[in-house]
Amino acid sequence: MNTTIMLFLLQDGITNGAIYALLGLALVLVFAVTRVILIPQGEFVTYGALTYATLSSGQVPGTARLAVAMGIVAFGLDLFAGRRSLHVWLVGRAFAVNILLPATILALTYTLAGRQHPIALNIALSLLIVAAIGLFLYRIAFQPIAHTSVLVLLIASVGCHLALQGFGLVFFGAEGQRGPALSNAVFTVDPLRFTGQSIAVYAITLALIAGLWLFFGFTLTGKALRATAVNRLGARLVGIRTALSGQIAFLLASVIGAISGILIVPITTLYYDTGFLIGLKGFVAAIIGGLVSYPLTAAAALLVGGVEAFSSFYASNFKEVIVFTLILPVLLLRSLAAPAVEEEKD
Template identity: 85%
Template sequence: MNTTIMLFLLQDGITNGAIYALLGLALVLVFAVTRVILIPQGEFVTYGALTYATLAAGQVPGTARLAVAMGIVAFVLDLVMRRRSLRFVLIVQGFFINIALPTAVLALTLSLASKQTPIAVDIVLSLLIVGTIGLYLYRIAFAPIAHTSVLVLLIAAVGCHLALQGIGLVFFGAEGQRGPALSNAAFTIDPLRFTGQSIAVYAVTLALIAALWLLFSFTLYGKALRATAVNRLGARLVGIRTALSGQIAFLLAAVIGATSGILIIPITTLYYDTGFLIGLKGFVAAIIGGLVSYPLTAIAALLVGSVESFSSFYASNFKEVIVFALIIPVLLLRSLATPAVDEEKD
């Protein structure tokens, strides 16, 4: 291997690692706030990417109708669970959040789908659609069992992954899709060539990391999320609505996942089930970060991307095995360094 090839592989690894960093941060956020290991994070990537590609092709994505259906289910579930303490204000609030919001997004999608809309409009619509799906997913699947064990939440997450993956096959079909690039610009810094899309990956990743830092450091909702992550019971005792914190965490995770998918789909062809493997690599970075450390997760994601890139050059048939094997020594070290604790009791 010469220096030029090494630089190419390193560039590719950093680009992939930036995507894995976003997914890893989303996984850490959701787990810290809700104790849910978000297996469906890959579906958010797929839904965001394929929704964007479908809108760019002038068609209406099925995910917009799915958001409306999930909103209706969430609204009915709210009525059933609050039937003994229902008030008119709560009913109206639930109607606007669960039914009016996704219906308005669907109406906007129907009105713009057949027109040649700018890329920015397609991106915003995609984020709105997938963001609402993430919001209702927590309300339907995880909020009713929020106080159960981590194992039960993990089983529910696996079930959601399988359901969303099957729905994705129905909506988008088995054929792969690609979307338009955010920018067609390109420049060369000998010997490396940087495209507008790769620069967009770096810029959006840094912007989202900075936005998350600002959210957690300077906003009331961000501090509420941090408090819920540190001590869920203590947060409830001081008046923080942990259910709302969970919804915000899932909303952010869905938006981050959809953004990652939109950044990926101009570079490579995505299928309805591609996001699962991409999400798993973000999960590897989150595991290396201990599912608690945001900076360590971001650094680990760059490591995962670089290892994947060099593995594809030296042993392409085993690159996935090599990437996923990274968590084995990490888990061994953590198990040796962590003192034994009693099993979690229900």
């Protein structure tokens, strides 16, 4: 290996690591607030990427109809949960969030289908669709069992992953898709070649990390999420709505996943099940970070991206094995260092 090849591999590792960092941060956020190990994070990546590609081709993505269907189910759950004290304003709020919002998104999607639009409009519409799916996913699958054990939540998460992956096959088919690049600019620095898309990956990743830091550090909602992550019972005692905190966490995770997919789909062809493997690599970074540390997760994601890039050069057939092996020494060290304790109950 010469210096030029090493620089190319480092560039690929940083690009991939930036994506894994976003997914790892989303996983840490959701687990800290809700105790859910979000296996469907990869589906948010796939849905965001393929929804964007479908909109760019002038078609209506099936995810828009899925959001409406999930909203109807969530509306029914809201009515059932509040059946003893239904008020007009409660029903109206539930109808606006669960029915009117996804229906408006679907109507907007049909209105814009078949026409040429700026890339920014397709991105915004894709984010709205996936954000609605993430919000309703928590309301339907996790909020009713929020106080159960981590194992039960994990089983529900696996079930959601399988269901969303099946829907992805129905909506997008088995053929892969690619979307238009955010920028067609190209420039070189000595041997390295940078595209506008790769620069967008770096810039958006840094912007999201900075935005999350500001959100959690300086906003009331962010501080409420942090309080819920530290102590759910204490947060409820001081008046924080932990159910709303879970919805916000899933909303943020779905948006981050969709942005990650939109950043990836112009670079490589994505299939309905590609996001699962990408999400697992973000999960490796989150595990190395202990599912609690955002800076350590981001650093671990860069490590995962670098190991993947160099493994693809030296042993491409075992690239995935090498990447996932990184988790073994971390789990071993944590199991030896952590004392055996019973799971806390709210």
